[in-house]
Amino acid sequence: MGLAQLPALLGRDRPRAARSARLMPRQLYSRRALLAGAGALTLAGCGAATERALSDVTLSVWRYKTTAGNFMAAAGQADTPYQVRYVDLPGGPLVLNAYAAGALDYAYMSEIPPAFALQSGTPLRLIATHQGDVNNSGVLVVKGSSARRFSDLRGRTIAYTPNTNNHYYLLKLLEAHDLRLSDMQAVGLPANDANAAFTRGHVEAIVTGGISALLTESLLGGRWIVRSVAGLYSGNFCISAHPAALADPLKRAAIRDYLRREQATWQWIERNPERWAALSATLSSQPAALFQRLAREASRPALIVPPAKAAIASLQHVADDLARFALVRDRFDLSALWEPGLI
Known part of the structure; x- marks a missing residue:
């Protein structure tokens, strides 16, 4: 499914883990x-x-x-x-x-x-x-969304990329909240299309992570409702x-x-x-500030x-x-x- 068909389709019916791991001794290889x-x-x-x-x-x-x-x-x-x-x-x-x-x-x-x-x-x-x-991965909602927790997305639109980590996170979150994929208007899209659908307001939520998630949050007004997959992955x-x-x-x-x-x-x-x-x-x-934040907030x-x-x-x-x-x-x-x- 392409992004161009998305509007028509939608018309149908934990705290961060501590960075406690110690670095391995530096090794030099000649x-x-x-x-x-x-x-x-x-x-x-x-x-x-x-x-x-x-x-x-x-x-x-x-x-x-x-x-x-x-x-x-x-x-x-x-x-x-x-x-x-x-x-x-x-x-x-x-x-x-x-x-x-x-x-x-x-x-x-x-x-x-x-x-x-x-x-x-x-x-x-x-x-x-x-x-x-495992930090800075999870679910973002668009600015202005009334959703405050994952269960609030029941019946709402959410984008994910099939057969990837993000798909797996979504299924594990649904299971943890006693929900099914059919309880949401879940739309599987390639990663770039999923991001575009979210930024253009075609979907209310997106399963995402890493630098693209921080970019969406910081520059485009996304808001985390799940910002760590600790315990799920x-x-x-x-x-x-x-x-x-x-x-x-x-x-x-x-x-x-x-x-x-x-x-x-x-x-x-x-x-x-x-x-x-x-x-x-x-x-x-x-x-660069987003990458600095990604490093600073990493779980390990x-x-x-x-x-x-x-x-x-x-x-x-x-x-x-x-x-x-x-x-x-x-x-x-x-x-x-x-x-x-x-x-």
Whole structure:
């Protein structure tokens, strides 16, 4: 459904979590040390593993405005001993399509896509957890709305993006308030169309998060009625890789190296929020103050960590919810997707 049809369609019938996580010790990765480590750990059976051989590798990495690839140069992590080809896609289904086409080796994703990947047979493995934010995500209403709490939206219009985190948040909020999707005039739209529908007054509420939510709130008069998804969603994201890339010793070495560089980049971001905000503002053409606020109000530092039992259980819980909500056709066991040992 397009935005142009939206007016006609509509005519028919917790406090913020404390930032208590401690930063991991700073790690410095020299080109020589990384090459030596890659050779020792992954290339032992491959003959002469040299820098020249690794320099022949091209790693295809998904990149978007907020991903670490945009900040690696500032963090001193961009001098890789292999080539990096960034694949700029909006995310979601297009990332899974790129994996299916063999056009992607490495990507960051929420806890939503893995179940869809398993359902469709899309090849990917999960190699690490990115600990993300649960604040400044939820539901905004337009300026002048009489809604003061989520249950007030019964019978009213709300926009969301199907098969994404925002869709999942909406279903979890409905469940928590003993409501169903049919109790609202819920309109599923692509993210840009959902934002446009909200800003033009075609819908009263929107499920949103991150910098776009702060922009809507600060510059366009939106008002939060749910501003944190704590208790509904873990805030975890997944670092994924293509199985064929992991099976190739040289690419596996490059993935291991890039993952550690991304880990170091997020640590740099945590130590340098002002510089991160300035770079993000340049990339997005949005006010740096909004990115500063996003960093300041985050529920915890954004760090990459090895997959732990709690993160694996959280992902399975989300997949089970997706099956219960009939967003995927069956319950899928996601444990086989995890491939530890790369970080």
